[in-house]
Amino acid sequence: MKSTFLSRxxxxxxAILALIIFIALPMALDSFRLNLFGKYLTYAFVAxxxxxxxxxxxxLSLGQGVFFGLGGYCMAMFxxxxxxxxxxxxxxxxxxxxxxxDWNQLTELPIWWQPFHSLAFSLFAVVAVPVFFAFIxxxxxxxxxxxxxxxxxxxxxxxxxxxxxxIGQQGYTGGxxxxxxxxxxxxxxxxxxxxxxxxxxxxxxxxxxxxFIAQFVRKSKLGRLLIAMRDQEDxxxxxxxxxxxxxxxxxxxxxxxxxxxGAMFTLQVGFMSPTLVGIVPSIEMVIFCAVGGRxxxxxxxxxxxxxxxxxxxxxxxxxELWLLGLGGLFIAVVMLFPxxxxxxxxxxxxxxxxxxxxxxxAPKSASQSTPAE
Amino acid sequence: MxxxxxxxELGAIFAMQGFAGLILFSxxxxxxxxxxxxxxxxxxxxxxxxxxxxxxAYVTYIMSNIFADYMPAxxxxxxxxxxIFAFLASGALGLxxxxxxxxxxxxxxxxxxxxxxxxxxILQQIYRSVFGAREVxxxxxxxxxxxxxxxxxxxxxxxxxxxxxLAVTISFGVWxxxxxxxxxxxxxxxxxxxxxxxxxxxxxxWTDRLTFGIGCGVAGVAGSAFTMIGxxxxxxxxxxxxxxxxxxxxxxxxxxxxxIASAFSISQxxxxxxxxxxxxxxxxxxxxxxxxxxxxxxxxLFTLKLRx
Numbered sequence: 302m303k304s305t306f307l308s309r310x311x312x313x314x315x316a317i318l319a320l321i322i323f324i325a326l327p328m329a330l331d332s333f334r335l336n337l338f339g340k341y342l343t344y345a346f347v348a349x350x351x352x353x354x355x356x357x358x359x360x361l362s363l364g365q366g367v368f369f370g371l372g373g374y375c376m377a378m379f380x381x382x383x384x385x386x387x388x389x390x391x392x393x394x395x396x397x398x399x400x401x402x403d404w405n406q407l408t409e410l411p412i413w414w415q416p417f418h419s420l421a422f423s424l425f426a427v428v429a430v431p432v433f434f435a436f437i438x439x440x441x442x443x444x445x446x447x448x449x450x451x452x453x454x455x456x457x458x459x460x461x462x463x464x465x466x467x468i469g470q471q472g473y474t475g476g477x478x479x480x481x482x483x484x485x486x487x488x489x490x491x492x493x494x495x496x497x498x499x500x501x502x503x504x505x506x507x508x509x510x511x512x513f514i515a516q517f518v519r520k521s522k523l524g525r526l527l528i529a530m531r532d533q534e535d536x537x538x539x540x541x542x543x544x545x546x547x548x549x550x551x552x553x554x555x556x557x558x559x560x561x562x563g564a565m566f567t568l569q570v571g572f573m574s575p576t577l578v579g580i581v582p583s584i585e586m587v588i589f590c591a592v593g594g595r596x597x598x599x600x601x602x603x604x605x606x607x608x609x610x611x612x613x614x615x616x617x618x619x620x621e622l623w624l625l626g627l628g629g630l631f632i633a634v635v636m637l638f639p640x641x642x643x644x645x646x647x648x649x650x651x652x653x654x655x656x657x658x659x660x661x662x663a664p665k666s667a668s669q670s671t672p673a674e
Numbered sequence: 675m676x677x678x679x680x681x682x683e684l685g686a687i688f689a690m691q692g693f694a695g696l697i698l699f700s701x702x703x704x705x706x707x708x709x710x711x712x713x714x715x716x717x718x719x720x721x722x723x724x725x726x727x728x729x730x731a732y733v734t735y736i737m738s739n740i741f742a743d744y745m746p747a748x749x750x751x752x753x754x755x756x757x758i759f760a761f762l763a764s765g766a767l768g769l770x771x772x773x774x775x776x777x778x779x780x781x782x783x784x785x786x787x788x789x790x791x792x793x794x795x796i797l798q799q800i801y802r803s804v805f806g807a808r809e810v811x812x813x814x815x816x817x818x819x820x821x822x823x824x825x826x827x828x829x830x831x832x833x834x835x836x837x838x839x840l841a842v843t844i845s846f847g848v849w850x851x852x853x854x855x856x857x858x859x860x861x862x863x864x865x866x867x868x869x870x871x872x873x874x875x876x877x878x879x880w881t882d883r884l885t886f887g888i889g890c891g892v893a894g895v896a897g898s899a900f901t902m903i904g905x906x907x908x909x910x911x912x913x914x915x916x917x918x919x920x921x922x923x924x925x926x927x928x929x930x931x932x933x934i935a936s937a938f939s940i941s942q943x944x945x946x947x948x949x950x951x952x953x954x955x956x957x958x959x960x961x962x963x964x965x966x967x968x969x970x971x972x973x974x975l976f977t978l979k980l981r982x
Contacts, residue, residue, distance in 0.1 A: 441969035469954025631792025
């Protein structure tokens with residue numbers, strides 16, 4: 302029976318990615334590098350969300366860092382509270398509160414920090430807080446049919462606002478340093494190598510859950526509607542669909558993915574700071590998606606891995622070349638490869654592979670024109 | 675909070691604060707004018723706008739060094755020469771960028787945004803390699819230093835007044851160009867109906883390029899003016915970009931008057947709130963208000979009636 306959820310080439314694509322993430326990378330890399338790749342994979346969550354919003358829905362958000370940051374901060378607040386037991390912080394003037402609060406002369410935990418004592422609440426907040434903000438932004442913007450570049454600029458303004466807010470409110474947020482010195486998750490030390498390996502696999506598994514959700518959305522009626530909205534918004538509206546509702550949903554879904562990515566970032570890297578929230582990281586997340594291919598959810602994962610890997614290796618050896626390279630990448634992707642790696646794959650490599658392996662004289666398969674996913 | 679001050683002191687504080695707001699207003703106007711041309715008239719998102727301003731600032735820096743080394747007698751005048759060169763340098767770069775990049779992307783506004791962001795990264799790195807990562811400051815001519823005492827307690831810095839005069843002059847210049855020149859008429863015609871403008875014989879491709887170049891040139895002049903009140907670093911341009919876009923969008927794209935009105939309201943709101951709150955909270959509240967108003971009124975304060 303032919304599955305409508307995954308075509309054969311898509312199934313192969315998922316299987317190859319699973320092989321790379323769960324077998325090839327852990328075998329090839331030492332624990333430090335594996336942790337780095339785990340960090341890159343957290344950006345893939347954002348990139349997959351952007352494929353849905355931007356590639357499929359035509360909504361370019363330059364504020365995904367906001368949701369990534371909100372998710373990450375929710376996780377970091379829980380871990381920070383766990384690390385700031387009265388015993389650990391006995392040298393402070395007020396033991397039991399996070400160190401940066403003590404440095405800023407706060408004498409008790411702010412009320413909105415209180416619920417983050419509970420892991421269940423924090424995990425809920427990791428998804429709920431980004432979705433809540435995305436929902437407000439989405440309702441305000443899409444109901445009024447604001448889209449395109451205006452949406453991009455306003456989401457970018459949100460990235461700026463949140464960064465200024467976090468840096469300005471040092472006593473509550475840890476300021477420019479962010480929330481650092483995170484130690485344990487329910488007593489389990491997350492700083493050891495074994496813990497990092499376990500987290501890497503948890504991260505990979507979550508990424509696949511997200512990928513399957515994204516694939517499900519794309520194959521569903523909603524996915525078709527999104528593409529229709531991107532190409533001919535008015536026609537969809539005249540057909541009786543609530544365009545704004547679909548846009549809000551997909552924007553919230555992207556925000557939820559980004560929030561999960563942020564939380565996994567905090568767990569694996571061990572801190573969260575405003576440098577991951579602002580304008581620059583937000584727009585870099587768009588380039589991960591663009592390099593991988595804005596139409597392909599698997600491409601987005603490869604894009605996030607590749608760009609970040611390039612960033613790390615370039616900035617280790619030629620720091621001044623990296624910005625030139627990244628800038629050139631932005632321009633090249635837009636001018637030469639608008640569909641990114643996935644576009645190159647589906648247009649140039651896959652047809653040749655098919656021609657190579659297809660039995661001679663066989664009719665061309667109908668699925669040839671579908672992009673490699 | 676006012677109990678500690680006497681009436682006259684309060685008056686002086688508000689006057690000084692208002693003046694600080696006016697300087698901020700001039701800065702916003704200067705930043706936004708170039709973008710009002712490029713984004714407002716052409717609909718092109720130029721994320722590298724800040725870097726074009728910084729180019730103007732660096733040109734001014736070079737000119738000030740040249741004048742100090744070779745023509746110390748004329749040093750008081752260097753700024754005016756520098757401004758012209760800043761306009762030419764940024765304008766020329768703008769023409770080139772339009773030819774190489776922007777003209778291929780008019781149909782894809784979101785892609786323009788990404789490509790110009792890439793351009794801004796490249797320019798930043800070039801500035802860093804050429805001028806170093808540190809901020810540079812120009813030496814201000816003597817006549818621009820010091821401040822003008824209005825009353826016993828109110829003093830206004832001369833360079834601030836100078837930047838204000840510049841902002842007014844350049845706004846007026848842009849207004850003349852937009853609404854009283856042949857080029858301006860063509861630009862507005864293209865903005866209203868590109869196909870028709872083409873049909874009546876306007877060279878739309880060339881007008882686009884010229885418009886982009888002029889917008890970038892105005893940005894260069896703005897950057898040149900900024901050297902009078904602050905120093906210049908390779909990444910300084912990035913700090914301005916969100917503010918600048920918000921000013922233009924808030925004013926209503928395509929309306930010069932709207933841009934100026936929105937620059938005025940945003941700058942005054944921010945500087946008044948800065949007196950009561952910390953700087954960062956004032957900024958956050960201002961931006962949130964602007965974004966909030968934009969959500970209620972997405973078309974901005976002033977709108978052009980257009981048939982799309």
